[in-house]
Amino acid sequence: MKQSRRHFMERCATIMGASSMTGMIGRMSSAAAQDQPLVNWAGNYRYSTQGVTSLSSVAEVQDFVRKHDRFKVLGTRHCFNGIADSADHFLSLREMKEIALDRAARKVTIESGLSYGQLSPYLDRQGFALHNLASLPHISVAGACATATHGSGPKNGNLSTSVSGLEVVTANGDLLTFARDRDPDAFQAAVVHLGAIGVVTRVTLDLQPTFTMRQDVYLDLPMAQVREHFDEIVSAGYSVSLFTDWQKSRINEVWVKRRIEKDGAPLTASKDFYGARPATTNVHPIVELSAENCTEQMGVPGPWYERLPHFRMGFTPSSGKELQSEYFVSRGNAVEAITAVERLRDHVSPHLMISELRTIDADELWMSPCYKRPSLAIHFTWKQDWEAVQKVLPMIERELAPFDVRPHWGKLFTIRSAQLQQRYEKCAEFKRLVARCDPQGKFRNAFLTANLYG
Numbered sequence: 022m023k024q025s026r027r028h029f030m031e032r033c034a035t036i037m038g039a040s041s042m043t044g045m046i047g048r049m050s051s052a053a054a055q056d057q058p059l060v061n062w063a064g065n066y067r068y069s070t071q072g073v074t075s076l077s078s079v080a081e082v083q084d085f086v087r088k089h090d091r092f093k094v095l096g097t098r099h100c101f102n103g104i105a106d107s108a109d110h111f112l113s114l115r116e117m118k119e120i121a122l123d124r125a126a127r128k129v130t131i132e133s134g135l136s137y138g139q140l141s142p143y144l145d146r147q148g149f150a151l152h153n154l155a156s157l158p159h160i161s162v163a164g165a166c167a168t169a170t171h172g173s174g175p176k177n178g179n180l181s182t183s184v185s186g187l188e189v190v191t192a193n194g195d196l197l198t199f200a201r202d203r204d205p206d207a208f209q210a211a212v213v214h215l216g217a218i219g220v221v222t223r224v225t226l227d228l229q230p231t232f233t234m235r236q237d238v239y240l241d242l243p244m245a246q247v248r249e250h251f252d253e254i255v256s257a258g259y260s261v262s263l264f265t266d267w268q269k270s271r272i273n274e275v276w277v278k279r280r281i282e283k284d285g286a287p288l289t290a291s292k293d294f295y296g297a298r299p300a301t302t303n304v305h306p307i308v309e310l311s312a313e314n315c316t317e318q319m320g321v322p323g324p325w326y327e328r329l330p331h332f333r334m335g336f337t338p339s340s341g342k343e344l345q346s347e348y349f350v351s352r353g354n355a356v357e358a359i360t361a362v363e364r365l366r367d368h369v370s371p372h373l374m375i376s377e378l379r380t381i382d383a384d385e386l387w388m389s390p391c392y393k394r395p396s397l398a399i400h401f402t403w404k405q406d407w408e409a410v411q412k413v414l415p416m417i418e419r420e421l422a423p424f425d426v427r428p429h430w431g432k433l434f435t436i437r438s439a440q441l442q443q444r445y446e447k448c449a450e451f452k453r454l455v456a457r458c459d460p461q462g463k464f465r466n467a468f469l470t471a472n473l474y475g
Contacts, residue, residue, distance in 0.1 A: 141326035186225035234328035387447035438475030
């Protein structure tokens with residue numbers, strides 16, 4: 022994956038400016054915080070220091086790493102827990118946005134400051150696309166891959182699965198590269214790295230030819246149909262999301278995103294989708310909120326990067342002020358897991374904005390929640406009331422424990438460290454890689470200490 026600087030001639034224009042409980046959750050923000058503390062995008066997490074250094078070159082990063090004993094890289098701040106927190110100092114790479122496109126190999130190498138919302142239009146103009154996107158285009162590519170963030174689709178792996186190479190500055194300031202085709206074991210260990218192995222300065226991604234999509238939404242899908250026809254429902258499009266408040270034995274909304282193939286027959290929305298009815302206007306997953314910030318629906322064709330996310334780049338994603346949790350189980354246990362959560366509806370719903378159900382394909386990345394198993398992800402967007410939510414999460418985790426549930430690394434959970442490590446069969450080997458890259462724990466923080474070493 023080594024790239025000389027002459028390869029970095031194509032630049033992307035910026036589209037927008039845009040377990041111990043204590044160890045895991047860190048310092049939650051409060052009204053008493055003074056001097057405009059540094060917080061995450063939702064405002065629920067207050068970081069432990071306000072010291073941030075912004076750099077714009079790999080050489081500067083290497084020098085910074087050699088001179089600092091302990092720090093963390095701070096990205097777009099879309100995590101809900103302390104995985105990226107530091108009590109000492111932050112390094113920002115937001116100014117590093119160079120791109121090298123390899124048309125023949127269908128690959129792109131980018132610096133770590135780019136978000137998907139900045140990269141995707143550039144790729145589309147060049148005739149290329151990524152295989153999938155998360156619900157928010159605002160997140161950074163490097164940060165999303167580090168935590169195995171995902172989109173949806175039973176045949177689509179999480180966003181990390183498009184990575185074919187990484188360039189990392191390790192604790193001694195040296196450059197280390199990982200490549201899928203050179204050392205598969207080390208590569209599979211390093212991609213979902215949780216910020217533990219060093220500073221990722223460049224990422225190489227696999228591409229495919231650009232494509233067009235449409236998005237159709239259906240309302241009030243009976244939960245009985247989900248239990249009876251789960252596989253058919255989640256396979257109805259390239260990417261399918263089911264939104265529910267767990268009330269009235271129904272899925273509130275089904276978002277079906279389908280590719281429009283060139284020279285293919287025109288697609289039409291079914292008037293009946295397993296008992297659900299087509300929406301007659303654009304909707305937001307949280308029905309009380311305006312659909313203005315959502316991507317276009319109603320079957321209107323558009324480029325892949327304007328349909329795969331749920332939210333548009335130029336608007337506040339989701340509700341903004343919220344908490345989030347997400348749990349992964351084997352797709353083979355999907356119906357049982359959905360039923361288990363539904364039994365908790367009277368505990369869950371009073372604190373919930375909306376839940377989303379998505380499928381993700383299996384992968385070989387050691388610390389990915391989808392490692393070696395096609396998965397169902399059960400997502401919760403909570404009201405911003407941590408005192409209440411932290412009482413509900415253990416209930417959900419107990420119900421899902423029989424399915425060896427794994428949490429999203431960047432969201433809120435209370436699963437104990439011993440259980441968490443047991444559910445990742447390569448955890449011990451991953452920590453050996455961490456020890457080689459960072460023998461003194463320069464990149465370790467309270468979150469990693471609590472969850473990987475507790």
